[in-house]
Amino acid sequence: MMNEIPINELEVRLKERLQGESYSKQYVVNHTGSLKYLVTYMECKGLQFYSPMVGELFADYVSNPQIRAKPTRYAGCLSLVKWLDDIIENRPHLMRWRQVKKHPLVGESRDIYEQYLNYLHDKYRLSEETVKQHLMVLSRFSEKMRLLNKSIENICWDDIVSFLSESNQKRHVFYALKRFMSYLYENGIIKEDFLDFFHDIKPIEKEKVPSYYTPEEVLKIEKTAMKIRTSTGIRNFAMLLLASRLGLRSSDIRKLKFSNLDWDSNLIVLEQYKTKRLISLPLLDDVGNAIIDYVKNGRPQSNSKNVFILHKAPYGELSTECINIAIRGAVLKSGVDYTYRHQGPHSLRHSLATAMLNGGIGLPVISEVLGHEETQSTMYYLGVNVSQLIECSLNVPIIDSAFYEQKGGRFYD
Structure with a gap:
């Protein structure tokens, strides 16, 4: 069967896969060494074919504290099972298992959230990482709406303010939610346009000091x-x-x-x-x-x-x-x-842009090198060029002290 490997072919199939992916000789030796424990287990159980189910039973067997003699042997056996399962399924081997943090969208309006994320990806061609940032915000927002027992159609400004306050009015949360509210209004999902409300508040932003090297x-x-x-x-x-x-x-x-x-x-x-x-x-x-x-x-x-x-x-x-x-x-x-x-x-990318600006190269050229579509992005990216501001500054004239001491003046004591 396609989802099984005969016991007498296990070593050959394993070596072909490992050597084909350029693993070291020692790595191959270690895994073929672990294979003998699996073969012994299968012979004791009267099993002539390996399958993912056999691998699962073998993993449970070596997990038994009374059986597991050495941690390295235990880890090697589990790695072997993973390799054999990947060979059967004809899939790439993942060296590590990372627990992926999930950001669920909850509530009755889940479809609306998902449509919006697809809209961002398809229309604006946002990268997966950027869409994920929006997903993280919407996941927390959907949970907030669920706790308030509210649907998106009935959202009010107090709900938005409450959510932003709990998020400490972080910049990325603020603009992600603002963009989402604009989408809802433009598509007739909500009747009230909250854009003016967003103009009345400002996100909390840390002072951004340009990080570059000369x-x-x-x-x-x-x-x-x-x-x-x-x-x-x-x-x-x-x-x-x-x-x-x-x-x-x-x-x-x-x-x-x-x-x-x-x-x-x-x-x-x-x-x-x-x-x-x-x-x-x-x-x-x-x-x-x-x-x-x-x-x-x-x-x-x-x-x-x-x-x-x-x-x-x-x-x-x-x-x-x-x-x-x-x-x-x-x-x-x-x-x-x-x-x-x-x-x-x-920081090196930032350093290059700063060096070009200090060298008198115009923003449109710098934007082209950095791949920015608009010079506004480059200006925000560069921050403030202190040296050029100093050159543009005007001298403050010296004012006679009598100006400050005149009777009726603002500084009159």
Whole structure:
């Protein structure tokens, strides 16, 4: 049967899968070693075929405290069961199980919430991460409406104020709810337009201090990363240059494919993961050489179309967290003072934009490099350029003290 493996084929099928995904010899030996415990169990039970049900029974058996001799043996047996089940189901193997936090939409208006989320994704082409942020807000809001025993159609301003107060009027909650209320009114789901009410209150925003590094500091960070000649060090240096020289987000570095590299025209052409906008950036010599160095001297043998991959079998796609850690490590090792400043790839993206602005490059050009559709986004992104404000400031004239001491004046004592 398709969902079973004969007992005498288990070792062959297991080795084919592990070796096919380039796992180390020791990894293969460890799992074939665990296989003997499974075979012994099946022979004692008179079972000639392995199936996920047999795997479940075997997992329960080795979980018995009286049977489980060593934690490593126990973990190996559970990993073996997972591998065999994946082979039967012909599915990719997940190294870790992460508990995914759920954000349920509750109440009678669940369909409306889901339609709105689909509307954001389809019309505005928002990324999955951005839609998830809206889902998190709506999940809490739907729970609030359920506790109040209210449907969306009967919502009033007091309900909105109460919810915002409980959320401490955080910026992302405020604007997510404002956008949702606008959608409800425009589609005739609610009769009252709450837009004017939202104009009367302001979300609580923390003071945003621009987090960037000077060109000299960025160069020091790059030189430090370049000295690390391990395979992961070579990879991390190439990723660092993509962030510092071209301002790529970690999501775009992670998704970068060989097909995005136009070596003939010296261009990097890609669709931004966050905005879905197609951008074209120059493939600078230093960046191109770093990528070539990685492919030749650091990148493991893999059929992956992604330029940057994990350096551990099965050599899959990097996570944004991995890229953030790699670049943050380069900043910390560089000796640059990072006090009160971020250390991830976004800070290097911010540093590039700030350096361009200080160099007299106009906002439209900076917006094009960053992939922003509007210069307004770039202005918010850059924050306040203090040095240029000082240059634009006017001298305050010296005023005679008699002005302040005149009788009847505001400062008259």
